Amino acid sequence: MENQNLLPIFIEKLITQLNKLPGIGSKTAQRLALSILKKPDGYIENLVDSLNKVSTDVRLCMECQNYCEDDLCLICQDEKRNPNSICVVEDILDLIAIENSGVFKGKYFVLHGLISPLNGVLPSNTKVDLLCKKLNAVSEPTELILSLNSTSDGDATCHYINESLKNDLISISRLASGLPFGSDLDYLDSRTLSQAIENRKSF
Ligand SMILES: [Zn+2]
Structure with a gap:
């Protein structure tokens, strides 16, 4: 310097x-x-x-890995939100972007990273196995919305989750195609993001 x-x-x-x-x-x-x-x-x-x-004083929510001050974050504490619809995001910025779009009323799971084979980022370097363990124990029909960037790392993570889930009660969808490849969810405007969520496709 x-x-x-x-x-x-x-x-x-x-x-x-x-x-x-x-x-x-x-x-x-x-x-x-x-x-x-x-x-x-x-x-x-x-x-x-x-x-x-x-x-x-800041820790990770026991349920969704969002930041919080207690055991559960404010979203997980909100009983009006649908616990049978879980939106999976890479990081907190993506969660904030989706919340700001106003279209999603379920709960979240924050991975804190994507699996990246080329960069040596393994599933164990993220919270993805915690997500799969939680979902494999679910006892009610639950929709999983994979809201991950359209990148090779996003694709790798989606495929890993899909192959790790052994619970027939889980249905998986992914944000609508049409998002630019390599797009950062955080930078999409609210309207584009809410359309992508509403038009999500079965994975
Ligand atoms: Zn939470």
């Missing part, structure tokens, strides 16, 4: 940590660190408090 020895070591350490975040290059990390220092009194204390809270 340029000018690395011009700043106090603690600022450099802050820059190094910010630089580890996705999409944050060294220049942006420098700008962020220096702008944090210029914030009014109380900002840094609030930031530190927030970081401590997410580190100690």
Whole structure:
């Protein structure tokens, strides 16, 4: 990094940590660190408090692996939502995108990653086996909606789930074709996403 020895070591350490975040290059990390220092009194204390809270008080929902503060997330606690319709997403950003589309009233399961044979990401590096175990124990007809990106990793994960399920009560569908290959669900507009969910196809 340029000018690395011009700043106090603690600022450099802050820059190094910010630089580890996705999409944050060294220049942006420098700008962020220096702008944090210029914030009014109380900002840094609030930031530190927030970081401590997410580190100690946020956990994964027992049912769906969404983030939560208790055993169950707010969606799993909501009794008005249909427990027999489960939308499988890669990460929390996809869950938020689908929630914002307003079209889905069931529950979710967050995989925290996709199986990626080419990159050495195995099922055990995600929550996919936990999902299959949960579904193989289901005792009521349940629809599984695979809302995974149209990428080779998304395809590999869908096929793995399909082959791992041994429960006739589960029907599997996938978001409508027509999503651009390699599309990131998070970047689709709400209308496109809700249409993709409504027009989902049996897998
Ligand atoms: Zn949950």
